[in-house]
Amino acid sequence: VRMRQAQRQMKGTKLQYLDQQPVLFSDVAGVPGAKEELMEVVDFFLKPQRFRRSGAKIPRGVLLCGPPGTGKTLLARAVAGEAGVAFLSLNASEFVEMFVGVGASRVRDLFAQARSLAPAIIFIDEIDAVGRTRGGAQGNDERDQTLNQMLSEMDGFQNSAQVIVMAATNRKDVLDPALIRPGRFDRIIYVGAPDFEGRIEVLKVHLGKPLPNGERRSYDISEEEFHELSFQFQRFSGAMLANIVNTAVILAGREGRTVIVYRDLTRALEEERLGPRREPYSDERQKRLAVQEAATALVCTLMPAIEPLTLVTIAPREKYPLGQTVLKVNEQRERTHMFTRRYLEEQLYTVLAGRAGEELIYGGDEVSTINQRRLVLARRIVSKLVVSNAMSDDPDLADRTISHPVRSGGRHLRQIVTKKHSYETLRVVDNEMGRLLNQSYADVKAMLERNRGCYDELIRSLMADSEQTLSGERVRAIVDQHACREDLDR
Numbered sequence: 001v002r003m004r005q006a007q008r009q010m011k012g013t014k015l016q017y018l019d020q021q022p023v024l025f026s027d028v029a030g031v032p033g034a035k036e037e038l039m040e041v042v043d044f045f046l047k048p049q050r051f052r053r054s055g056a057k058i059p060r061g062v063l064l065c066g067p068p069g070t071g072k073t074l075l076a077r078a079v080a081g082e083a084g085v086a087f088l089s090l091n092a093s094e095f096v097e098m099f100v101g102v103g104a105s106r107v108r109d110l111f112a113q114a115r116s117l118a119p120a121i122i123f124i125d126e127i128d129a130v131g132r133t134r135g136g137a138q139g140n141d142e143r144d145q146t147l148n149q150m151l152s153e154m155d156g157f158q159n160s161a162q163v164i165v166m167a168a169t170n171r172k173d174v175l176d177p178a179l180i181r182p183g184r185f186d187r188i189i190y191v192g193a194p195d196f197e198g199r200i201e202v203l204k205v206h207l208g209k210p211l212p213n214g215e216r217r218s219y220d221i222s223e224e225e226f227h228e229l230s231f232q233f234q235r236f237s238g239a240m241l242a243n244i245v246n247t248a249v250i251l252a253g254r255e256g257r258t259v260i261v262y263r264d265l266t267r268a269l270e271e272e273r274l275g276p277r278r279e280p281y282s283d284e285r286q287k288r289l290a291v292q293e294a295a296t297a298l299v300c301t302l303m304p305a306i307e308p309l310t311l312v313t314i315a316p317r318e319k320y321p322l323g324q325t326v327l328k329v330n331e332q333r334e335r336t337h338m339f340t341r342r343y344l345e346e347q348l349y350t351v352l353a354g355r356a357g358e359e360l361i362y363g364g365d366e367v368s369t370i371n372q373r374r375l376v377l378a379r380r381i382v383s384k385l386v387v388s389n390a391m392s393d394d395p396d397l398a399d400r401t402i403s404h405p406v407r408s409g410g411r412h413l414r415q416i417v418t419k420k421h422s423y424e425t426l427r428v429v430d431n432e433m434g435r436l437l438n439q440s441y442a443d444v445k446a447m448l449e450r451n452r453g454c455y456d457e458l459i460r461s462l463m464a465d466s467e468q469t470l471s472g473e474r475v476r477a478i479v480d481q482h483a484c485r486e487d488l489d490r
């Protein structure tokens with residue numbers, strides 16, 4: 001590829017449109033299907049004769065659809081890089097922010113430029129900015145003109161033209177149907193966030209990239225650790241993973257290392273999730289946080305249905321100034337939103353643990369407001385159990401709320417909610433919720449009392465840790481060693 005570029009450079013082609021550092025398919029990971037489909041576009045440039053003779057349909061426009069940060073731009077650049085052709089890119093929103101008539105003429109210029117530089121790829125990012133359905137109530141003349149110009153440019157391509165238009169969007173649904181007609185963007189490729197294996201590949205691609213000074217960075221991470229990381233990075237897009245690696249490199253750099261290790265990546269994840277660190281608190285305040293988070297982490301670890309612990313921290317962070325217990329994301333549960341009674345009851349224990357811990361350590365008169373956020377959650381869980389999902393022993397307390405849409409002021413719809421419970425039933429519901437809450441609180445307090453040695457050890461470790469953070473593994477090790485059998489065998 002570099003040689004082809006060099007040859008073109010010698011012939012005096014304007015190089016500003018060629019990537020100095022061509023992106024290649026090997027730079028894009030976790031999107032095997034998209035790469036395979038785009039190979040054909042590369043073939044079209046590299047073996048045009050054979051392509052024509054084979055009678056294969058000449059690609060004209062390729063639309064990459066998918067959420068932001070999944071590598072659509074990167075893929076387009078990789079096609080240009082692999083084929084060694086010019087790459088002209090523009091964000092469609094730049095067209096529409098201009099004065100009337102300017103957008104259309106920019107489109108004309110762009111296509112003319114591409115023809116003069118051919119073979120070339122035009123890449124239009126966020127094409128929905130110009131490609132929305134024309135006319136309609138919120139019609140926009142400028143945008144319509146720009147879109148018309150783009151359509152007519154694409155229609156005007158000769159078969160011999162060595163120019164392919166690629167575009168990206170995450171709003172295919174709003175695109176004007178005229179754009180995706182044959183001869184225009186008739187190849188649609190979906191690009192999604194990487195799956196389990198894909199995330200590992202993306203991490204490896206970015207971990208293997210050279211440092212700004214050209215030096216190769218390297219990593220010392222086992223396959224097992226990569227699996228663990230992929231598990232923790234569920235739902236991360238390629239761009240988010242690239243970000244994590246960047247942060248990890250900076251963190252390692254602060255310690256004078258160029259070899260990235262597992263811990264750098266998990267620390268980068270902490271920064272991403274919890275925000276950067278803030279000024280440390282006074283010892284007294286720290287102890288309060290430790291009492292709360294250690295109880296939460298302990299109870300989470302003892303609850304079999306609750307997701308495994310990722311980490312627990314009392315280091316004040318931008319997003320969580322009061323410390324946080326972080327659990328692994330359960331992708332499936334998040335997708336289906338299906339919770340069992342057992343899960344919700346265990347969750348209730350975990351959110352009550354902080355307050356129970358405070359009472360145990362400081363005494364009933366000394367509990368503080370620090371647990372506020374979790375107590376609000378507790379109420380919500382109890383209401384889910386008793387009313388919304390009617391999973392308590394009396395399913396008859398099920399929500400009888402009905403909601404029906406009402407028109408108000410023209411097209412605007414409003415949901416009106418009517419409670420159908422009688423006052424009698426409401427009192428029963430209230431009692432049941434109160435009973436459940438008190439019972440769970442008593443249970444969780446007893447659990448902490450039973451495991452007081454383990455609890456104290458967790459508080460101590462959390463406060464003594466230089467980063468005031470314990471990994472899930474460390475908490476599990478302490479719990480395995482100190483918790484009582486009865487709870488471990490649950």
Ligand code: ADP
Pocket residue numbers: 027028029030031067068069070071072073074075168202205237238239240242
């Ligand atoms: P999109 O165009 O889909 O919004 P980009 O291609 O601009 O996403 O991605 C931004 C950056 O994120 C890329 O430059 C790259 O560093 C990283 N990235 C995103 N997806 C991937 C991927 N599939 N493989 C490797 N890196 C990726």
